Amino acid sequence: MEWPACTDEYEKLIIRMSTPRVVIDNSVFSSATLVKVDSARRLGILLDAVQVLTDLDLSIKKAYISADGKWCMDVFHVTDQNGNKITDESVLKYIEQSLGSSQYGRIKSSNGLTALELTGTDRVGLLSEVFAVLGDLQCDVVEAKVWTHNGRIASLIYVKDSSSGSTIEDSQKINKIELRLRNVLKGDNDIRSAKISVSISAMHTERRLHQMMFADRDYERTPILKFTSENPLVTVQNWAGRGYSVVNVQCKDRTKLLFDVVSNLTDMEYVIFHATINTNDGRAYLEFYIRHKDGTPISSEPERQRVIQCLKAAVERRASEGVRLELCKEDSQGLLAEVTRTFRENGLNVTRAEISTVGNMATNIFYVTDAIGNPADSKIIESVRQKIGLSNLEVKELPMVNHQEIQREDEAVGIGGAVLLSLGSLVKRNLYNLGLIKSCS
Incomplete structure (x- = not known):
């Protein structure tokens, strides 16, 4: 490490202490890349580490987290979306540099885009109306993510001015955007809960979507349509002897699952002291030992x-x-409005969307059902593809999740089992399982 000439020895010590130590090893396990991070403990550091890995669309198949006093150790077993080790040297270098920086987890610049935050009641055709309004107001959509849950919708849309190609700074235009979109969101019966805000500040999109839906209290609402076929199993118990609350989550394994759970625990202002994550046969088992910021369970x-x-x-x-x-189609004015209008006219409801633009190409992903949440008719899908272009709109399967079993010496602590173990035994067991010590006795 090179130091500026003006850096004294004390400053060097502080920098060394605050800079995480990262070890990446492909030789330990046959089925995953080992990523280990040792660092000084600070609030949110686990979320930052998980965010770096999940932003690369890597799957965390197994993990152990422990925070002891002023220090913490995070160990991850990661694969690509096809269940393979990470062998791309550029990706490995990026992981090491990102996790090894004392500044990791910071948000990148907004690149001159204006961010629109929208929350409201979900309905068929809502996105079509939103994109039509933006097109009418000369706003180009560069990126966007849309989530729906329990009859609610949250969207973060990044736009630029069509004529200038830069951030929208005209206050009158911003007011007009807010007014028009608010009218679309509230519809006929959502006057109070429809919300929209405009910002030029940068933020992590998916973290912000979680915060928006949390603030909207989507978790309290009864779903109008049931999109997901499987409910996650969550239990919370107190470990009085150690002063922890023990949170267990069992659900179908998928990419970014750990980020979603850790992000919400962080936003609820809980501190994660220890955690174990295991996956097996397409299932995920997550266990967290948490407290409030003041140290109470x-x-x-x-x-x-x-x-x-x-x-x-x-x-x-x-x-x-x-x-x-x-x-995948050459980007043009009104493309999103046209595509989503076609969905609406054919009775398709968009349950989730990811919009991106690279150069002059639009690369968009939509998840669609019929109007009441059932699987969409294949004939309707083909009809929509013909209207938009068979070569432009393709039906894709979800990325393959690695279901290969990772051998464990002991079974993970079950939801209904004895979670209140000695913390010392828990630590030793997981260090052994992760290959960091030779014996757990």
């Missing part, structure tokens, strides 16, 4: 139920079911 039954509700919602938001349609 969960103290009441209403609070316990709220944590259960919130974590179930965190898992379900990204798990919207439906046919995955991928659009």
